[in-house]
Amino acid sequence: MQIETIKRIYANYSHFYDLLFKQFFYPRQKYVIQSMQIKPNEKVLDVGVGTGLSLSIYPRHCYITGIDVSKEMLNKARKKVEKFSLSHVTLREMDAMNLDFEDNAFDYVFATFVISVVPDPIRVISEMKRVAKNDGKIVIVNHFQSQNKFIAKIEKWICPLSRRIGWRSDLSLDYLVRETNIEIDYSYKLKKIDLWNVVFVTNNKSD
Numbered sequence: 001m002q003i004e005t006i007k008r009i010y011a012n013y014s015h016f017y018d019l020l021f022k023q024f025f026y027p028r029q030k031y032v033i034q035s036m037q038i039k040p041n042e043k044v045l046d047v048g049v050g051t052g053l054s055l056s057i058y059p060r061h062c063y064i065t066g067i068d069v070s071k072e073m074l075n076k077a078r079k080k081v082e083k084f085s086l087s088h089v090t091l092r093e094m095d096a097m098n099l100d101f102e103d104n105a106f107d108y109v110f111a112t113f114v115i116s117v118v119p120d121p122i123r124v125i126s127e128m129k130r131v132a133k134n135d136g137k138i139v140i141v142n143h144f145q146s147q148n149k150f151i152a153k154i155e156k157w158i159c160p161l162s163r164r165i166g167w168r169s170d171l172s173l174d175y176l177v178r179e180t181n182i183e184i185d186y187s188y189k190l191k192k193i194d195l196w197n198v199v200f201v202t203n204n205k206s207d
């Protein structure tokens with residue numbers, strides 16, 4: 001998917017995104033962010049922060065930077081920052097494939113429901129690795145292609161359709177690991193049968 005197409009799709013979604021997706025995404029964000037046990041003054045980058053569903057979950061003792069390529073999604077996030085007086089949150093319009101941050105800037109780099117939306121997931125993960133500190137945590141919540149061959153075939157088959165609504169259904173976690181040299185600490189699903197995986201990675205700059 002081209003970045004302009006993504007911007008157009010998410011400009012449209014921004015009007016009803018929370019109404020449609022909060023019920024699925026927010027409980028997962030809440031569980032994962034609480035499990036991260038972010039310490040006082042630690043710096044967190046939320047990549048593709050969208051309408052900012054996650055923003056009120058972070059502890060106020062850390063610094064959060066949220067970036068997104070969609071102005072309209074970010075406008076919704078800005079409203080939440082105001083509404084909840086989230087003075088520890090900074091929002092910036094930015095492409096995750098070219099992060100405008102120095103190397104080793106963040107203790108945590110978090111991406112929920114984003115990796116299968118961006119045009120080049122390998123590039124985004126390499127940017128996430130670059131801006132995360134060595135030994136910092138990269139945390140990804142995303143749908144990945146099923147290990148079950150039959151379901152994986154269906155996911156490949158429906159991919160042209162899923163792309164039209166803003167994400168790809170055929171992204172394989174094994175492929176991402178292979179291409180980006182990340183080493184997964186652990187990975188789990190919140191429910192026995194769930195569309196989304198939670199993946200924790202410790203950033204190893206020597207990889």
Ligand SMILES: C[S@@+](CC[C@H](N)C(=O)[O-])C[C@H]1O[C@@H](n2cnc3c(N)ncnc32)[C@H](O)[C@@H]1O
Nearest residue numbers: 010048049050068069070073095096112113118
């Ligand atoms: C499915 S939404 C997820 C939003 C948020 N993380 C959440 O969990 O609700 C995907 C988001 O990724 C953003 N996005 C897509 N491509 C991007 C890119 N290259 N750089 C930054 N954000 C991007 C979209 O604008 C959209 O807000």
